[in-house]
Amino acid sequence: MRTRLLVATLLVAGLAGCNDGNKQGTRKQAAAAAVTSGTTGTGGTGAGSGQGAPGVDAPQVTGLAPASGPLDGGTPVVISGSNFAKSNAGQTLVLFGNTAVAVTPASDTELHVTAPAHTQPGAVDVRVVNDLGVATRAGAFTYAPRGPSLTFVPGVGSSDLATQRGTRIRLSVKGLPPLTAAVTVAFGGTAATELTVVDAETVVAEVPYGLPPGATAITVTEGGVAATAQGFRVQGTLAYGDLTINEVLFDPGSTDPNNDGVPSAGNNQSDEFIELVNTTANPVDLTFVVLCDQSGQNQSNPIHMFPNPTTLPPGGAIVVFAGGTPLEFAARHASGHAQASTHGALNLSNSNTTTEILSLEDRSVFPVVLVFRAELSTPGAGISLVNRNDGQRITSNPARAADYEAHPARPHGQGTVRHSAGVKKDGAPF
Numbered sequence: 001m002r003t004r005l006l007v008a009t010l011l012v013a014g015l016a017g018c019n020d021g022n023k024q025g026t027r028k029q030a031a032a033a034a035v036t037s038g039t040t041g042t043g044g045t046g047a048g049s050g051q052g053a054p055g056v057d058a059p060q061v062t063g064l065a066p067a068s069g070p071l072d073g074g075t076p077v078v079i080s081g082s083n084f085a086k087s088n089a090g091q092t093l094v095l096f097g098n099t100a101v102a103v104t105p106a107s108d109t110e111l112h113v114t115a116p117a118h119t120q121p122g123a124v125d126v127r128v129v130n131d132l133g134v135a136t137r138a139g140a141f142t143y144a145p146r147g148p149s150l151t152f153v154p155g156v157g158s159s160d161l162a163t164q165r166g167t168r169i170r171l172s173v174k175g176l177p178p179l180t181a182a183v184t185v186a187f188g189g190t191a192a193t194e195l196t197v198v199d200a201e202t203v204v205a206e207v208p209y210g211l212p213p214g215a216t217a218i219t220v221t222e223g224g225v226a227a228t229a230q231g232f233r234v235q236g237t238l239a240y241g242d243l244t245i246n247e248v249l250f251d252p253g254s255t256d257p258n259n260d261g262v263p264s265a266g267n268n269q270s271d272e273f274i275e276l277v278n279t280t281a282n283p284v285d286l287t288f289v290v291l292c293d294q295s296g297q298n299q300s301n302p303i304h305m306f307p308n309p310t311t312l313p314p315g316g317a318i319v320v321f322a323g324g325t326p327l328e329f330a331a332r333h334a335s336g337h338a339q340a341s342t343h344g345a346l347n348l349s350n351s352n353t354t355t356e357i358l359s360l361e362d363r364s365v366f367p368v369v370l371v372f373r374a375e376l377s378t379p380g381a382g383i384s385l386v387n388r389n390d391g392q393r394i395t396s397n398p399a400r401a402a403d404y405e406a407h408p409a410r411p412h413g414q415g416t417v418r419h420s421a422g423v424k425k426d427g428a429p430f
C-alpha cells in the first residue's frame with residue numbers, strides 16, 4: 001500500500017507542474033489508475049504498451065539503451081518510444097522500479113535519464129508516465145551484480161633475502177566464493193606461498209621473495225573466481241636520509257614519555273626512546289629493519305626489530321621505547337604509532353661521549369640506512385636530543401651532533417617537558 005501511495009503522489013506532483021488548461025480530465029484519472037495498477041505487479045506487459053486511456057496518444061516504450069548498469073547507478077540511459085512530448089502530454093515522469101528519476105526530454109520519441117542506484121542485482125520495470133497514459137516495460141533495465149573487489153593494507157611491503165619471508169599484507173575480498181585453504185594469492189606473476197586465511201573474506205599473504213621493486217598487482221583467486229587490485233608497491237632499497245632518527249632520549253630522569261603512568265627511575269629506564277621520521281613522500285615499510293646500538297664494546301648490538309608489518313606513512317613518525325606500555329599513541333594498523341623494544345631494553349648510555357645507533361636489515365646484505373652519532377654529552381636528565389630541523393631529512397652521513405640540539409621546553413600538562421615522543425617539538429602532530 002505504501003508503494004501505491006508513493007507512486008500516486010509522484011504522479012500528482014507531476015501533473016501539478018503542468019499549465020495546460022485544456023487537458024482532458026478523464027486522461028489524468030486513467031493515467032493515475034494505470035500507475036497504481038502497475039505497481040501491484042500486474043501491469044508489466046513486456047511489450048512496452050501504453051496502459052492509459054484507450055487511443056493512439058498513450059506513450060509507448062520500445063527500448064532502453066543501454067539496458068543494464070551497475071548497482072551504484074549513474075548510467076546514462078536513452079529511452080526510445082513514442083508520444084513522449086505530444087501536446088497535452090504534460091510533465092513526463094520516469095520510474096526505475098519505484099524510484100523516480102529526473103527526465104531530460106530529447107524529442108517526442110526519446111527521453112534521457114540517469115539510472116538510479118539500486119540495492120539488489122536483477123531486472124526492474126521502467127515506466128514512463130505522462131498525462132496521456134503510462135508505458136510500462138517489464139524488466140527493462142537490469143542491475144548487474146558487483147564484480148569481485150579486493151583491498152589491501154599496508155600498501156607497501158618487502159621481502160627478506162635470508163629467510164625469504166615477506167611483509168604480511170592483509171587482503172580483503174568481496175564477491176568471491178568464501179575463502180578456503182585452496183585460495184591462491186599472486187603478486188604480479190609470483191605466487192605467495194605463505195598464506196593465512198582469517199575468515200571468508202580475508203586472507204593474510206606474505207610478499208614473496210624476489211619481486212622487483214615498484215608497483216605490482218595483487219590477485220586473489222578462490223573457486224575459479226579472481227579479484228585483482230592495482231597499486232601495491234614492492235619497496236626498493238632505502239636511501240640514506242629517507243628515515244631520520246629525529247629524536248633520542250638517552251636519560252629519561254624521572255619523566256614518563258611513554259605515558260604509562262610509571263616514570264623512569266633507577267634501573268627502570270623504560271622511557272628511553274628513539275623517534276624515527278619518514279622524510280619521503282611515500283609510505284615506508286620498516287618490517288625487517290633492526291635498530292642497533294654501537295656504543296661500548298657491543299658492536300652492532302641489536303636493540304629493536306620492527307614487527308611484521310610496520311609501515312610508516314609519508315612524513316610520519318614512530319617511536320621505539322625501551323619498555324613499558326606506551327599509551328595513547330595514535331593507532332596505526334597492527335604495528336601502532338609507538339612500540340616497546342623487542343629486545344626488552346635500549347640501553348642508551350647517559351654518559352658516553354660517542355653513541356651510535358645504526359640500522360641494518362636483519363642480514364648484512366642490506367645497506368645501513370640510518371646512522372646517528374652523538375659525540376657530545378647527553379643534554380641531561382629528562383632532556384632529549386632532537387633534530388634541529390624537526391622532521392626534516394638529515395643529509396650528513398653519519399648524522400652529527402651538530403644536526404641536533406637539546407630539546408626546547410614545551411607545555412605539557414601543568415608544566416613543561418623537554419622531549420616530544422611521536423610529535424614535533426611544539427607538540428604538533430607529524
Ligand SMILES: [Ca+2]
Nearest residue numbers: 256260262263
Ligand atoms: Ca613510563
Ligand SMILES: [Ca+2]
Nearest residue numbers: 250251348350
Ligand atoms: Ca639511559
Ligand SMILES: [Ca+2]
Nearest residue numbers: 247420421423
Ligand atoms: Ca619529537
